[in-house]
Amino acid sequence: MMFDIFKRKGKEILDxxxxxxxxxxxxxxxxxxxxxxxxxxxxxxxLMDLGFxxxxxxxxxxxxxxxxxxxxxxxxxxxxxxxNQACKIQICPVQ
Amino acid sequence: MSSFxxxxxxxxxxxxxxxxxxxxxxxxxxxxxxxxxxxLAGNPNTGKSTIFNALTGLRxxxxxxxxxxxxxxxxxxxxxxxxxxxxxxxxxxSLISSSLEEEIARNFVLFGKPDVTVIVTDATRLERNLxxxxxxxxxxxxxxxxxxxxxxxxxxxxxxxxxxxxxDLGVPVVLTAARDETGMYDLLSAIEKIAxxxxxxxxxxxxxxxxxxxxxxxxxxxxxxxxxxxxxxxKWLAIRLLDNDVSLTEALQQGELTKMQPGEAGxxxxxxxxxxxxxxxxxxxxxxxxxxxxxxxxxxxxxxxxGKIAEKAVIKSGEKRKFNLDIFLDKIFISPLFGYPVMxxxxxxxxxxxxAGANVPxxxxxxxxxxxxxxxxxxxxxxxxxxxxxxGFFIDGMYLATAWVISVMLPPMAIFFPMFTLLExxxxxxxxxxxxxxxxxxxxxxxxxxxxxxxxxGCNAAGVVATRIIDSPRERLIAIITNNFAIxxxxxxxxxxxxxxFIGALVPAHLAGFVSAMAVVGVALLGVLLTFIISWGLxxxxxKGQASVFSLELPPYRVPKFWQTLYKSIxxxxxxxxxxxxxxxxxxxxxxxxxxxxxxxxxxVAEHMVDFLDPVGWFLGLNGxxxxxxxxxxxxxxxxxxxxxxxxxxxxxxxNHTGNAGVIFETDSIESLGTLLRNGGFTLLTAINLMLxxxxxxxxxxxxxxxxxxxxxxxxTMVSTFLPIALGILVTALIxxxxxx
Ligand SMILES: Nc1nc2c(ncn2[C@@H]2O[C@H](COP(=O)(O)OP(=O)(O)OP(=O)(O)O)[C@@H](O)[C@H]2O)c(=O)[nH]1
Ligand SMILES: [Mg+2]
Numbered sequence: 001m002m003f004d005i006f007k008r009k010g011k012e013i014l015d016x017x018x019x020x021x022x023x024x025x026x027x028x029x030x031x032x033x034x035x036x037x038x039x040x041x042x043x044x045x046x047l048m049d050l051g052f053x054x055x056x057x058x059x060x061x062x063x064x065x066x067x068x069x070x071x072x073x074x075x076x077x078x079x080x081x082x083x084n085q086a087c088k089i090q091i092c093p094v095q
Numbered sequence: 096m097s098s099f100x101x102x103x104x105x106x107x108x109x110x111x112x113x114x115x116x117x118x119x120x121x122x123x124x125x126x127x128x129x130x131x132x133x134x135l136a137g138n139p140n141t142g143k144s145t146i147f148n149a150l151t152g153l154r155x156x157x158x159x160x161x162x163x164x165x166x167x168x169x170x171x172x173x174x175x176x177x178x179x180x181x182x183x184x185x186x187x188x189s190l191i192s193s194s195l196e197e198e199i200a201r202n203f204v205l206f207g208k209p210d211v212t213v214i215v216t217d218a219t220r221l222e223r224n225l226x227x228x229x230x231x232x233x234x235x236x237x238x239x240x241x242x243x244x245x246x247x248x249x250x251x252x253x254x255x256x257x258x259x260x261x262x263d264l265g266v267p268v269v270l271t272a273a274r275d276e277t278g279m280y281d282l283l284s285a286i287e288k289i290a291x292x293x294x295x296x297x298x299x300x301x302x303x304x305x306x307x308x309x310x311x312x313x314x315x316x317x318x319x320x321x322x323x324x325x326x327x328x329x330k331w332l333a334i335r336l337l338d339n340d341v342s343l344t345e346a347l348q349q350g351e352l353t354k355m356q357p358g359e360a361g362x363x364x365x366x367x368x369x370x371x372x373x374x375x376x377x378x379x380x381x382x383x384x385x386x387x388x389x390x391x392x393x394x395x396x397x398x399x400x401x402g403k404i405a406e407k408a409v410i411k412s413g414e415k416r417k418f419n420l421d422i423f424l425d426k427i428f429i430s431p432l433f434g435y436p437v438m439x440x441x442x443x444x445x446x447x448x449x450x451a452g453a454n455v456p457x458x459x460x461x462x463x464x465x466x467x468x469x470x471x472x473x474x475x476x477x478x479x480x481x482x483x484x485x486x487g488f489f490i491d492g493m494y495l496a497t498a499w500v501i502s503v504m505l506p507p508m509a510i511f512f513p514m515f516t517l518l519e520x521x522x523x524x525x526x527x528x529x530x531x532x533x534x535x536x537x538x539x540x541x542x543x544x545x546x547x548x549x550x551x552x553g554c555n556a557a558g559v560v561a562t563r564i565i566d567s568p569r570e571r572l573i574a575i576i577t578n579n580f581a582i583x584x585x586x587x588x589x590x591x592x593x594x595x596x597f598i599g600a601l602v603p604a605h606l607a608g609f610v611s612a613m614a615v616v617g618v619a620l621l622g623v624l625l626t627f628i629i630s631w632g633l634x635x636x637x638x639k640g641q642a643s644v645f646s647l648e649l650p651p652y653r654v655p656k657f658w659q660t661l662y663k664s665i666x667x668x669x670x671x672x673x674x675x676x677x678x679x680x681x682x683x684x685x686x687x688x689x690x691x692x693x694x695x696x697x698x699x700v701a702e703h704m705v706d707f708l709d710p711v712g713w714f715l716g717l718n719g720x721x722x723x724x725x726x727x728x729x730x731x732x733x734x735x736x737x738x739x740x741x742x743x744x745x746x747x748x749x750x751n752h753t754g755n756a757g758v759i760f761e762t763d764s765i766e767s768l769g770t771l772l773r774n775g776g777f778t779l780l781t782a783i784n785l786m787l788x789x790x791x792x793x794x795x796x797x798x799x800x801x802x803x804x805x806x807x808x809x810x811x812t813m814v815s816t817f818l819p820i821a822l823g824i825l826v827t828a829l830i831x832x833x834x835x836x
Binding site: 035042043045046047048049050051053054055056061062064065066067068069071075076077078079080081082085 | 188189191219220221222223226390391394395398399422425426429430431434435529530532533534536542566644645646647648649650651
């Protein structure tokens with residue numbers, strides 16, 4: 001598990017792009033690339049229902065006082081996600 | 096554009112009373128023999144309940160947060176000679192997810208076969224809403240899309256082209272602002288048109304699927320059509336079955352779907368199995384041919400389609416507003432610096448206002464009901480020579496208990512509930528959940544638990560029902576068990592009265608209000624702390640598990656309609672709760688009078704009970720009277736204080752040998768209650784422990800019953816009942832022990 005994360009991170013740093021939704025800070029915008037495969041079932045479905053589907057534009061709006069959860073603006077709605085979910089969403093940053 | 100003009104043209108008619116009388120007749124809950132069934136479905140927080148209320152004249156609770164409605168409710172109205180039954184469904188994000196309230200909504204549209212489904216959408220979030228609309232149209236084409244909240248859209252520079260939308264969706268589209276009842280006439284006409292029309296409606300279908308998916312879906316669809324030829328939504332069913340939809344598979348196995356076949360209602364099990372067996376077999380076989388990301392592809396497809404339609408129908412005026420009030424408010428309410436202090440001050444202010452504001456009207460009511468009316472009734476009864484036991488039973492028992500409940504409960508509730516409702520309508524509650532989620536996560540619980548807790552501050556039974564918004568069963572159970580630690584309105588009066596009489600009395604008069612408010616806030620905060628501790632304890636022992644997923648929608652802030660909210664919260668919540676209290680106070684008053692007057696061995700039953708429980712009471716830093724009161728008050732917490740007062744009067748009377756026990760002696764003002772309690776042996780320790788015990792003891796009977804209904808488990812009902820009472824005994828006993836050291 002741990003190693004997987006390192007591997008993935010390493011590759012993405014090579015790409016020169018921030019790649020997980022959880023890594024964005026308030027004010028940043030990105031498009032959704034995909035939802036990770038280890039997020040399945042109800043959890044995956046719920047994220048998709050809320051608009052976290054490939055191609056959607058997402059903007060980080062604010063963090064809670066304890067820095068988790070974070071609220072994202074997506075498809076007009078403001079949705080709060082915990083960090084352990086946001087890190088399962090891969091993104092392409094938008095300038 | 097044109098539709099805006101259309102609706103404003105109707106508006107003049109609509110506001111004219113003659114129009115209303117002629118056409119729309121709101122019938123409330125009288126839903127018998129209706130000609131048509133109308134379902135209100137849609138995303139959460141889009142105004143379904145508001146529309147429901149506008150149509151039926153009922154007052155279904157609304158609130159500015161997702162998940163306000165968790166079970167369906169019914170009402171009816173008459174429009175142009177037809178009677179319609181309306182069903183208000185819980186909000187859903189899609190028809191696929193598996194939370195309880197979503198299943199309720201889906202099953203109704205699927206199995207309840209409404210004549211018209213009104214899909215209510217939020218004009219400011221149309222694209223995401225269209226995702227659900229497209230899925231809905233797939234299962235029922237007899238639908239209307241109601242684009243609500245157009246007033247809010249207008250403010251944000253958004254215009255909806257209803258014609259384009261209607262053309263694309265193939266069903267009527269109506270623009271409304273339900274809170275002002277704008278567009279209701281259009282909506283009614285559209286409902287009528289669909290309801291009376293016999294023609295099949297050709298709604299937009301999403302699924303022009305990619306080839307590798309289309310073939311298997313089509314094959315299964317053919318199968319279903321062959322076995323169940325009259326099913327209206329076979330393609331959707333095919334897709335859902337291929338997608339491993341468990342609840343639909345079950346529905347099919349149990350024959351719910353075959354019941355929809357005309358003439359199959361009473362079919363025997365054998366026939367059912369023949370149909371369903373074949374279909375499920377085929378589905379299993381076809382699944383192998385599907386690509387792995389079948390499910391994702393379907394969802395993505397729907398969103399792409401929704402995006403395309405929204406692009407054409409939503410017209411945004413270019414300039415972005417410079418100052419965004421929502422963002423500004425969130426900067427305050429959610430800031431690391433101000434978030435928590437503001438939250439604390441807001442709630443402390445509410446409690447202070449409740450306590451300080453309730454004093455005068457409470458004393459006033461008390462003067463009238465107990466100080467004036469009661470002696471008047473007694474004198475009247477004497478003059479009419481009604482026997483003492485008869486007037487005692489009714490006037491000293493039932494009337495007096497009720498009078499006390501009203502004067503102690505009504506004023507604080509009439510202040511607290513409207514304030515809470517205003518806060519709820521404003522959209523603040525989800526922000527509290529957002530602020531506090533991290534703590535709940537650490538306790539292994541769900542962030543939405545905080546919203547169920549806040550509902551619990553009103554009524555624990557309502558709080559327990561509200562836990563349906565939590566998807567994960569484990570976290571839902573935690574929320575149910577701990578809901579009792581949110582002090583409900585039945586217990587606020589106890590807190591407030593005891594705090595004002597004993598804690599406020601410790602400080603100079605001008606500080607009394609503030610200090611007693613802080614004492615009550617302290618107890619409420621202790622309840623919150625206990626919620627965390629118990630949640631943490633449960634999720635590390637019997638309810639072990641990881642904190643599950645959490646997604647919370649933060650709605651836009653909405654300026655509440657002040658007078659409307661005030662009126663509604665008084666009628667719905669305040670009087671409703673007061674009514675319940677009265678219903679319980681009447682028999683309790685009778686019981687108290689009886690146990691005070693029926694003698695065994697020369698001593699009233701109540702006195703035996705008090706004597707028996709006194710040692711236990713002493714051990715807990717309470718007394719026998721309080722414990723007897725808690726036993727009498729198991730049905731409802733509201734009557735604890737009145738019972739305590741009546742029992743003290745009885746015992747004092749008995750000592751003074753004044754006879755006619757169980758009657759308050761002339762305490763003509765509410766302040767003298769303090770003296771009465773002190774005479775009855777109350778000390779500061781008794782007061783503090785009474786406040787604590789009122790926080791930490793078993794839920795009332797209604798809540799216990801609700802917990803059983805929601806969990807369907809005797810075990811968890813027992814845990815929810817006995818855990819708090821055991822904890823309460825422990826806490827009060829410890830405090831009493833240290834106090835006396
Ligand atoms: N400005 C404005 N506010 C509205 C309108 N319709 C509803 N509201 C407000 O929106 C909020 C949500 O309304 P509800 O009727 O409770 O929504 P719902 O769809 O029943 O929500 P759930 O039961 O959670 O699915 C409430 O605060 C309403 O007062 C409208 O047309 N305009
Ligand atoms: Mg509702």
